[in-house]
Amino acid sequence: MNSQMLILKSGRCSWGRCIFCGYGRISGYAATSERVTSDFKKFFDEIDKDTDVVKVFGSGSFFDERQVPLESRRYFTRECKKKNLAAIIESRPDFVKDLGDFSGLDFTVAIGLEVADDAGLDEVKKGFHLADFERAAKTIHEAGGKVRSYLLVNLPFENDLDKSVEYALKHSDSVVLINLLPHGNTPVFRDWLNGEWNFLTKEEFAKAVEKWSGNPSVEFDAETFRFVPKFPKELQNDLAGVGEEYLTHPYFEVWQDYLCRWYKADKGTALFLPCAHHKPYSQSRTHQNIIRVLRETRAFGKIHEVMLSNAGVIPREFEDMYPFNAYDWDERLETPEIKNRYIGVTKKRIMNYLAAQKYKRVYCFLKYDSESYKALEAACGELGIGFENLLARETYEKIKNEKSPMQSEAALEDLRGRLMETAMGD
Numbered sequence: 001m002n003s004q005m006l007i008l009k010s011g012r013c014s015w016g017r018c019i020f021c022g023y024g025r026i027s028g029y030a031a032t033s034e035r036v037t038s039d040f041k042k043f044f045d046e047i048d049k050d051t052d053v054v055k056v057f058g059s060g061s062f063f064d065e066r067q068v069p070l071e072s073r074r075y076f077t078r079e080c081k082k083k084n085l086a087a088i089i090e091s092r093p094d095f096v097k098d099l100g101d102f103s104g105l106d107f108t109v110a111i112g113l114e115v116a117d118d119a120g121l122d123e124v125k126k127g128f129h130l131a132d133f134e135r136a137a138k139t140i141h142e143a144g145g146k147v148r149s150y151l152l153v154n155l156p157f158e159n160d161l162d163k164s165v166e167y168a169l170k171h172s173d174s175v176v177l178i179n180l181l182p183h184g185n186t187p188v189f190r191d192w193l194n195g196e197w198n199f200l201t202k203e204e205f206a207k208a209v210e211k212w213s214g215n216p217s218v219e220f221d222a223e224t225f226r227f228v229p230k231f232p233k234e235l236q237n238d239l240a241g242v243g244e245e246y247l248t249h250p251y252f253e254v255w256q257d258y259l260c261r262w263y264k265a266d267k268g269t270a271l272f273l274p275c276a277h278h279k280p281y282s283q284s285r286t287h288q289n290i291i292r293v294l295r296e297t298r299a300f301g302k303i304h305e306v307m308l309s310n311a312g313v314i315p316r317e318f319e320d321m322y323p324f325n326a327y328d329w330d331e332r333l334e335t336p337e338i339k340n341r342y343i344g345v346t347k348k349r350i351m352n353y354l355a356a357q358k359y360k361r362v363y364c365f366l367k368y369d370s371e372s373y374k375a376l377e378a379a380c381g382e383l384g385i386g387f388e389n390l391l392a393r394e395t396y397e398k399i400k401n402e403k404s405p406m407q408s409e410a411a412l413e414d415l416r417g418r419l420m421e422t423a424m425g426d
């Protein structure tokens, strides 16, 4: 079966209270019948000819008329029937009522059951109980449809996954076990920040669900959406300062956890770079010069730029995300103690990051007397990994007393020369 996915813009979920989901906090979009029908039309106009199944993913319930107005929904079912397409849609049980317009259509309704006991459903703040789910499942089956149940793995409270799977299989035609990953503005995200809960890596998730791997009715979803720590506005505190609080702040720590346990760099060569006062870093003079040299030598895009700062190890692609674009560590306020602490913390972060990423080559472009260089040297030493500073030590000795040595032509000439010689491509 060839399926095609439609990510439908459908605005705010009218329930919106589940502890891991931010779809109730979507603002600024009203799902009018003109808008939704026009999105359906565009989708059907462009659909691949060999498609058999349409999977619709929205931000709530397909059967909620505030999200998918009835007129749009009828257009959708008409088009599916006309084109002989099966449909998979999602809904809360409370919106599963009159399914007359689905008659004659091969359809499946996916329901976010999450956990199969009433106390657990209350903890998740689902706003329904098993009896509501069973009523909806019966309505769907009576209308000739199939039921697909989503269950969450690794909920932040005691629950019996075996029991949930057994229950879901009894009432559904298929079950999807989903790795719980929180949206930013949710209680589970806050639990992560507070150290009260942590996500499962893809490997940990696979282990947690492996006993169902031979069951044809059970599917697995390790990453339901592109998981990146996204801090909502109300959590975005001022992180300007120097000291332990600004070195091991929980916001920095969850990012390092994410970068080591979830993120996978897709390049074979790392180039560790200094941070900059100007944010995002790529807008600073130092980084603009570095980027210019990377472009000139065709290393740009092939080499992975990774910054080192008190906020942690920061791959270039995340530099404009909070808190990396918002902290401010004034070097003039550093004490010898905090410098030492910086070296220790950064060394550990680099070790964890490098162990997780498995680059083939490690380079840097750092001042030899910087704490970041010392941390990198210590980390690579302890890991037994070779690395090279693309700024020659002799050059640095000559320029180190200049106002901005990393912006000097001599430093950039070293970077340019070594990039050319090493031909950074993967």
Ligand code: SF4
Binding pocket: 013, 014, 015, 016, 017, 018, 021, 022, 023, 024, 059, 060, 061, 092, 112
């Ligand atoms: S999980 Fe579903 S019901 Fe709960 S808030 Fe999100 S979209 Fe709404």
